[in-house]
Structure formats: structure tokens, C-alpha cells
Amino acid sequence: MNGSRPDPDELLAQVQAQEVRSHRGKLKIFFGASAGVGKTFSMLEDAQRRKATGVDVVVGYVEPHGRVETERLLMGLEHLPLLVDVAGASGRSEFNLDAALARKPQLLLVDELAHTNLAGVTPEPRHEKRWQDIEEVLEAGIDVYTTVNVQHLESLSDVVARITGAPQRETVPDHVFEAADEVELIDLPPDDLLQRLKGGKIYVPDQAQRALESFFRKGNLIALRELALRKTADRVDQAMRDYRKQEAVQQPWRTRERLLVCVGPDEQAAIMVRAGKRMADALDAEWLVVYVETPALLQLKDAERNRRIDLMRLAESLGAEAITLGGSSAVDEILEYARTRNVTRILVGKPNRRYRLGFLAGRASTTTRLIEQAADFDVVVVGGEVRDPPSAAITSRIDAADHGAGSDKQRWPHFAKAVGATLIATAICWLMEPTFESPNLVMVYLLAAAVVAVRYGRYPAIVTSVLNVLAFDIVFVPPRLSFAVSDAQYLLTFVIMLVVALIISNLAASVRLQAKVAGHRERRTALLYAMSRKLAAARDRKAMEHAAISHVSEVFDCTTALLLPNGAGRVGPSREKHSRDVLTTVDPGAAQWSFDHGRPAGLGTDTLAGTDVVYLPLVGAKAPQGVLAVKPRNRRRILLPEQFRLLETFAAQIAMALERADLADQAHAAELRAETEVVRNSLLASLSHDLRTPLSAVVAGAATLAERMEDMSPDERRSLATTVRRSAMSVSDHVTSVLDLVRLESGSIRLRLDWYEIDDIAATVLHRLRDRLGTRHVVMDIPATLPALHVDGKLIEQLLENLLDNAIKYTPPESEIRLSAVVRGNQIEVAVADNGPGFESVDPEALFRKFERGTKEGTVGGIGLGLAICRAIVELHGGQIHAEERAPHGALIRVRLPLPAQPPAGLRDDD
């Protein structure tokens, strides 16, 4: 169908890769089979040619090894300052990454990509490996020339070690080599190389003389040359394939190969991983490295478990996805996982001798069983150099096995119970013996062993099993009360009793352990969910930070700090209060680096690894949110790849939460701005309507009076002057309202609290409003016993005035306005009700917003600030105000004010 169309994902990947590449500097590697083939020389020649064409070339680090030709080529090139060993003892120096980044040449020359940066120079190199320095240089957009020997490629290091007999410690991850834009093979036939060696043209440090003599044997050189040529050919091949893909030299879409490498805790594992890498490369396949943590493996000594850390890291550095699975059966777990991931091939190691001892428990080796059960996969068995696991591992396994049933403290009571179980079983059998055959008695003993196994673990069960056999022999097998056995048949009974008991106890122990493993994982997952929930529920950043720190600290058994950026993009510790979970010793440089580059730093990473703190960037979807610094109490809790990934998951959750908080803040600010905008607009609209209209009346009326006075009758004049006054008063009222609201809402107002009686204030207000009330009837319902209020009297007066004024404004003459006050709980409720038209389907609550009014534009004046002012006053007093519709019609506004403790009684009257 669409088989000939290029996969869109792949096209996208290509485009992205090109995009990255266009910003990145180009990496050219001068690649050779061994030292002495002339890599540095070729690199410098090339650099000189580039310089001649006007390229800005700078030497970052080149070891001339005292050779004249090399030094001559170095002449005329600018050199960067080096990092120097201050102690000075070794006279060592290092490539200066920061100098390179600051100088920013077009092309930088750095020899020996595989080099491990020395500790002890000042300042401390940022990265452990030179290739990491180079990565950063490339990212800065600087082109780099460098050199690599074939023996330094990670995936080939074991092959090389086998050829030369010397292990390689300085390696370059294959992805660095593969990502190089250009690889130039510097090839020299072995004979010429040996010639150069004899001629002293290859630099050899004195102390390494002998090692090098064995290295530069012709056989070795031929093998290395072949490796280098093959690697280069692979690269060319890959380039060809890429080209074909890119140019849509269309090939049928094929299922991708996916390779799964099974590894165990033994030494074979690293070989397996490298073999997997080579096969995956050859197949152009994705590959996974899977380690199954079975209950048995959980019992391994720490040292062995730590080796797994290295193994998984190696796998990841070679480009594999490293996964740890948990389960009782490695085979089942592997196959299950392989199916879910659409794996096509499974790579397993040759059966280990150790597993052959497993026949006692009826176990075949993992490999054998895997081959039997993996019908739907190609299973590839990798053989070769499988050495016996060191005897220490076996001992440790046996030691570890001892821990199966728990700690020493618990064990002795368990053994006592084991003895007790045998005694009880014997007692029961004693009672049964007259009526039951002896095979049934055996059943009772087996039951006892099974119960002990399930309850107390393997070793008490073994004790019970052995004691059972002895007890059965002594008490029930003739001749009684002696070890002697008259009937040889019973020997078989003993053996079967023992074996069955052992198998049961083993199974029971596995079940217990597996439950423990499952419980552990479940707990971790639960904690992740718990943190997500806490983060989601956190109402402010403070609560969020606290939730993040306490959860991470708990799950990973560590101290934790959150470093959040300030406005200038510098991260610093949050102000979480000190507790045992909070990490206080943070390296700001490492944290900043992690924040800036969005990559982890510190412990267990390749960057600034000389610390015991891990720095994880909190990368949000839009912007980096900060850095999570974690200092583990137990390194394994962090460094295992799946633990590290779990930590990253936590970090991602935290980042998301922080980003969400950020967005919420922004949204809130935007909302505020929008609201301000709305208020400003309605203020302008109100002002233009409610001020301009009466002002026009004032101006026009006064002008008429001034200019046409003589033409008017006294009544006309009076009427016009009255209009002018009414309009002016209305302008004055509006302005006063606006000013009042501003004053009330500015927060600058200080309440002048004193004791007031509401009826007193009401009376004053009604006295003032007496003209405006006209024929409206006011009913006061304020009990004489109503307690006094502790309020700002002037403001409460204004409140009542506004409420009553509002009632007057919106009711026709002859209406009834009811003013009542009553104690409700710990509040005094003051209500103003009328029997006018009510709010007429306007949302009553909206009335309290600024510039709203019951009826739109028109007959009734007032900007609609009255109720907003009321709300401001009530809220200043810690009260609430609500409006509601009254049945059958009318408006009701309730104000609730806190009921204060009452003042002392009045002064005694001397009557």
C-alpha cells in the first residue's frame, strides 16, 4: 500500500537532525587502528589547509609528543590556554573548555577524543571525559577536529582487549563516533607502522615500554587494522543507507528489528551487552537490555547489585534502553516483556555452570527454558568467554540466602517455633497412631513443615523437616525410641519427607520474597501517585515545594532541595524551612549548569560527577522550571537506571506542577488585568454618561441664566436654577462616590472603631434623607435590646445611607422601605428591604460590582457605585453583604457584621 512511502516519523527525525546539525559545529574524526598511524599529523595538515583558506583555527589541545614534524605543523596556529595541575607535581595539563567557549573559533583542534579528564587541575574540569567537553563545544556551534583509535570505541573495547590482552579503560561511546559528520580513516600498513616504531617515530612513555612491545605485535596490528577498516566500512554503509532513505530510494517498509538482550548479575553480562550492540548495529535495530530482578537476585550482596548499576549504565551509554523487570521467573518476565515491546530477537548468554547445580530444585537454566518457551522469537545464544563466576559470588549467594527468613533477631524465636511444630506434629501423631496407618502420620509431619515454611520461612522449615524425620524415626518407626530402622522401606519415606519439605519451604520462601518485591514496587508507584496528588492539590508554590521535597526524600531515602530560578535565570534554593528532608549543601555551579543545559549533573552523571548530590533539571513543556538536587543516603537508591528514571519521573511531575502553578499565576494576572480593563472601561463609560449629562445641564442652564435672565419670568428662572442645582449635586455625588470607593479600596483607610447603636445611626441617616424619602414609608424594626456595634460610625452611616438611597432610587413613591436589625449567631444582620420592582432579573450579586446598576442606562442616575461602596465598607468590617429578590416583588439587601464583645455598662447616673 503505502509501503514505498518514507515513514513520516523518519522524515521528521531527519529534518530535526538536520536542524540540530545546522546550529551545531561539525565534528571530524581522524580515525586510526592504533597509535602511530599519523592521526594527529593528518589532523594538523588538514587544519593548516583550512587556515590557509581563511578559517579561524585554534588549537585546543594537541600533544606533540616531542615530534619535530608535528611541532612544525603546530606553528602558526593559535593555542588556547590549558588547565594546569597547580600542585605541579605531574606537570599535567588539560583542555580548557571554558576558554574554548569564550574564544569561539570556527574550528577547534582537540587530540584524543577518548581521553579521561584528569582530576586535580584547576579549575576542576567540568566533565569526566573529553568527549563531553567536545559535545559542549559542538553545541556552541564550533567545528572540531579530533582523533580516535579503534580500540577506544566502547562497543569494540572487549574485542580489542581480547586481541591485545590489555583492557581498555578510556573509551568513547559509539554514539559520539556515529554522530561525527566526517570520519577520515588514517591507514598505515602494519609493516610501515613497525618501521616507524623502530625509527622512534612513535611516542612511547618509558614505563609503558614493555606493554607496548607486546601491543605492537604484527598480529595485533593486523587485527586492529581490520577492525578499523571494518568500522569505517560500516559507517560508509550506514551513510549509504541514510542517503537511500533520504533520497527516497524507496524500499518496502519492513518491520524494524528489535533486539532484547537478557543479562544477569554475572560477569558475562558486560560481554552480552557489547555483543548486543554489535548485533543491533549490524541489524540497524533498536535494542533493549533487560535485567530481571527475581527474588533470588534480590538476595545478592550489595557489591553484586552495584555491579548491575555499571552494567545498566554501560548499556545506556551504548545506546540501549536498559530495563529492570521484577518477577519470580526470569523467563516468564522476559517473554512477557518481549511480546509487549514487539521484540524480534532475544539474545541470551550460554548457560552458566552455576545454573546446572539447579537441578536439585528441578530447575533448568534460564537460557534452556527460554529457548524452549520462546517459540515466537529468534533466540540467539552468545557464547565464548564465559568464565566461572568467582567463588566469592557463590559464597555471597549462599550467605545471602541465609537472609531469606529475615534478620537474626527474628530468627531464634522462629527456630523455636520450628521445634515446637515438630513436637506438636509428634503429639498429634501419637494420638492418631492407634487408628491411622503410618503413611498418614507422615502427612501430618508434612503439614507441619508446610505451615512452618509459609509462616516462618525457609530455614525454620528445613529445621522442622529434619526434626520431623528424626521424630518420626524415633517415635513411630520400629524399633521405637532408636535411630535404627528395621524396615528399609522407611528410608525412602525419610528421603521423600525431606525432599517434599524442602521443596515446599523453597516455594514458600519465593512467594514471601516476591510479595516483598511486589509490595516495594507498589509502594513506589503509590508514592508517585501520592506526590502527583499532593502537587495537584497544593494551593500555592510553598505547599508544592514542600510536597515535592518530602515525597522525593521519602521515596529515594535522601535529602532534597528544590532550586528555583530568580528573574535573572539564576537558580537558588527555595525557602523551604529546615527539616531532615531538606538538603542544604548545594553546589550552585552544578545546579546552574544543569538548569542551563537541561541535563542532569553531579553524582551518577558524566558532568561534575565529583559530588554526592544529583542535580536534575525540572524541564517543563515550555521553560525550565528549576533544578531538583538530591543527596541519597544510599547511592543505589538513585543510581540504578530504573531508579534514576523513576527520579526523573518525579522531577517531570514536579516540573509540570511548577509550570502549572506558573501558568495559573499568569492566567490570574491576565484575568486581573482584564478585569481592571473592564472596570476602567465601565468607569469611563459611566463618567462620560453620569458626569457629562448633568454637567451639560449645569453649563447650559447657568449660561441661559447669565445671558437671558431679563427675558425670563421669575418662575422660569427659579425652575432653571433648581435644575442647575440638582444636576450639580448629582455630579458632586458621583465624584464623591468614585473618590470614596478609591479610598476604601486603596487599603489605606484606617477604621476608627467606636461603639455605635444601629438605630442611632439609622435615625441620623433618615433625618438626612427625609426630603428624598418623600412619601415613601420607612418601617424600622430594630429591637431596643440590640447590642451596640464596634464599627467606624461614619462608614456605617454611609453604608446605611447608600442602602436606603438605593431603595429610594429604585422604588416608586408610596413604597414601603423596611429597615431591620437582628442578632444571628455571632453576627448582627441589618436588612434593608423594599416592595419595589426588585432587581428585575439582573443577577443581584452583579450589583455589588463596580458600575453596575439595576436598570441599564437611563432614567435613574448614579454610576452604580453605591453597592460596590457598601460591599467595600462591609468587607472592611469583616462582614458580608448579599442581595436577594423579595417575594412577591422587591429587593432585599442583607448586611452581616460581626457581633463584638460588649462594652462595659454605662456610667452610673447619680440619680
Next chain:
Amino acid sequence: MMTNASRAVLVIEDDSEIRAVLRAGLELEGYRVIEAGTGARGLTELQSHRPDLAIVDLGLPDCDGIEVIRKARGWTRIPVIVLSARTQEQQIVAALEAGADDYVTKPFGMRELVARVRVALRHGVRTPDGNSARLRLGRWLVDLEKREITGAGNERLHLTPIEFRILEVLGSHAGMVVTHRQLLSQAWGPGSVEQTHYLRGYMKQLRGKLEEDPSRPRHLLTETGVGYRLVLDE
């Protein structure tokens, strides 16, 4: 009604528009008006023209109106009415306690101001001859000298001594505002000036006895945040 022709009113107010309006309004009532745009000028005019009453704006450009009142009170007892913004009740109280007799808040109606001026001038005239010893409050006639209150039907109304003292103080400033502090110190003595809540209790009792509808008083009025005013029937 006596003629106002001989009466001079000094207006100390920086805004010339308001001065013009005040002049127009007061001259219509028959008063002679002297204007001063600053506090210093006002004090000079006060000494040279010897007006019968002063209207002082609290917000003057050169000095605080309260300061003008305090200085003027050093040598004259003429009534002083203060003009203030509505939200300045604290300053109103301060001005009253510095010696002002009454206040009017802006924006004010001319009728209200003229009424205040009239009451203040009357107070200044009547106090010496003792005519003010009888107060008419609705159906009640209060005789301050005999300490008697008689109703329309000749019935007697009993007041406690403190109630009577309060009524006395308010009556001696009839028509004008009396601050809480002034009332307390004159009714109880200088020790009780902060106990404003006691005062409210007695005012309630007084209203209960003297007002026709105590919930809608017509004579014993509260000036919230400032004090009380006794309004007599004309």
C-alpha cells in the same frame, strides 16, 4: 426678626468662586461680607474689621484652618463656622475643639449655611441676656434655670441629673454641634472624655423621654463621628 445690616461676616476661603457665591448668598440675607484668601490675611481682617462671625475653610493654602481658629480664639469669642470636605470628620472634631462653633460640609446648600450662620449669631447674642434659658422641644418646654420640664398639658417630665446636665450643655449651644468630648467634659467633668458609649446610652434615654418618635428624633440629633446637635423649634 432683627436686621442683619449691621452684621459683618468674614469669609476666609482660598477659592474665589466659593467666596463669590458666599458673598452673593450672605449679602442677599443682609450681611456685610469681608473676604480673605489666606489664613494670615484672614487673621488681619479679623483684627481690623472686627466681624461678627467668621467662616473658615479648613484647607487654606498658607496654613491650617484649625490653626487660624486657635489663634483667633486667643482674643475673640465671635462665632466661627468651619467649611470642610465630607471625609474630614476628624478635622471637623479638631476644629470644633479648637474653638469653632459649627461646621458645614462641602458641597453645601446656601440655605443650610445661612441657617447655621443665623443660629450662631443668635447664640452669640442671646447667651448674655439669659433668654436662652427656656428651650422648646416639641411639646416640652425646658426651663434650664428652674430645672423644670413641662409638657403641653402642664405635666412634668422628670430627668436624672446627668440627663439634665447633658440637655443643659446641648441647650447652651442650641442649634450648634457639640462634640462628644465637649459634652462629656461638661456633663461629667474632664475625666470622662473618652467614654463616648456612656453618652450614647443617655442620649437614648433622653430621646425616649423627649422625642415624640425616639427612632426618628427631630431635636436630639446625632452627628455621627462628631457629636450631637440640639435643634429647637423655631
